[in-house]
Amino acid sequence: MIKWFAKVHWLLATAAVLSLLVGMWLVLAAPQDYQQGNAVRILYVHVPAAKMALLSYVVLTIASALYLWRRKEMWDILAEAAVSVGAAFTALTLASGSIWGKPMWGAWWAWDARLTSMLVLLILFMGLMALRNALDDPHKSARATAVLALIGAADLPIIHFSVVWWRTLHQPPSFDGPAKQTITGELLPPLFVMSLAFFLLGMWLLVLKSREIAARRQWEAVETERLERNHA
Amino acid sequence: MPDYSEYVLSVYLLALLLLGGPAFVWLRRLQQLRRQLQAENKDLP
Numbered sequence: 112m113i114k115w116f117a118k119v120h121w122l123l124a125t126a127a128v129l130s131l132l133v134g135m136w137l138v139l140a141a142p143q144d145y146q147q148g149n150a151v152r153i154l155y156v157h158v159p160a161a162k163m164a165l166l167s168y169v170v171l172t173i174a175s176a177l178y179l180w181r182r183k184e185m186w187d188i189l190a191e192a193a194v195s196v197g198a199a200f201t202a203l204t205l206a207s208g209s210i211w212g213k214p215m216w217g218a219w220w221a222w223d224a225r226l227t228s229m230l231v232l233l234i235l236f237m238g239l240m241a242l243r244n245a246l247d248d249p250h251k252s253a254r255a256t257a258v259l260a261l262i263g264a265a266d267l268p269i270i271h272f273s274v275v276w277w278r279t280l281h282q283p284p285s286f287d288g289p290a291k292q293t294i295t296g297e298l299l300p301p302l303f304v305m306s307l308a309f310f311l312l313g314m315w316l317l318v319l320k321s322r323e324i325a326a327r328r329q330w331e332a333v334e335t336e337r338l339e340r341n342h343a
Numbered sequence: 344m345p346d347y348s349e350y351v352l353s354v355y356l357l358a359l360l361l362l363g364g365p366a367f368v369w370l371r372r373l374q375q376l377r378r379q380l381q382a383e384n385k386d387l388p
Binding site for chain 1: 344345346347348350351353354355357358361362365366369370372373376377379380383385387388
């Protein structure tokens with residue numbers, strides 16, 4: 112899989128940059144919202160970033176389950192990459208939501224179910240990074256992080272349904288298929304293109320980080336081999 | 344209605360920093376590791 116990653120690396124990067132350029136052009140051309148004004152343009156970053164944060168955790172969950180089942184290193188590499196990528200998207204989701212919340216809600220933060228469950232996701236990603244670095248034995252750390260990742264997956268449905276299960280300050284989904292659309296059609300094209308651009312960007316980051324981890328592990332193996340040779 | 348442009352600009356700059364920053368660091372590290380591995384006559388995995 113890592114060899115296949117090397118093949119799609121630059122293709123994904125090019126597709127991500129091109130779609131981001133088209134997305135940004137649509138964002139600038141889109142009309143202002145009648146209530147939010149220009150602040151609606153924050154949502155073209157916030158919503159795709161949130162989707163990618165959750166998708167990163169889905170990738171992490173699948174890779175962790177496959178690692179525990181098959182014990183193949185490539186699944187552990189993918190899981191480690193998904194943690195780094197997911198943490199970046201989650202941090203962006205929380206920060207952009209907070210910056211949007213100040214002018215719209217009058218507060219940077221509220222202990223609302225959606226915001227809190229998203230903060231738990233960021234803490235989970237950081238905890239997974241800390242756990243991996245805390246254990247010296249690479250097999251033990253891979254197993255421990257995979258188990259913690261599977262336990263943490265319980266946060267995903269809580270994040271998704273938080274705005275349905277509880278009365279929250281965060282609004283319910285604005286677009287849940289054409290039948291449940293509460294957003295005006297003029298704002299949808301930039302949202303869709305930015306979502307596609309963030310998806311391609313997220314996939315590229317995942318591929319890039321996976322390659323970097325695989326190269327680092329190979330280098331560590333070379334170093335260990337050299338040390339053993341010197342001691343012999 | 345207030346303009347809110349400064350809020351919008353700060354979000355887009357933050358996106359550049361939070362996503363572009365790690366991408367830049369990972370790319371640099373990958374290039375550095377490639378050079379180190381090549382010096383040992385090994386290819387990237």
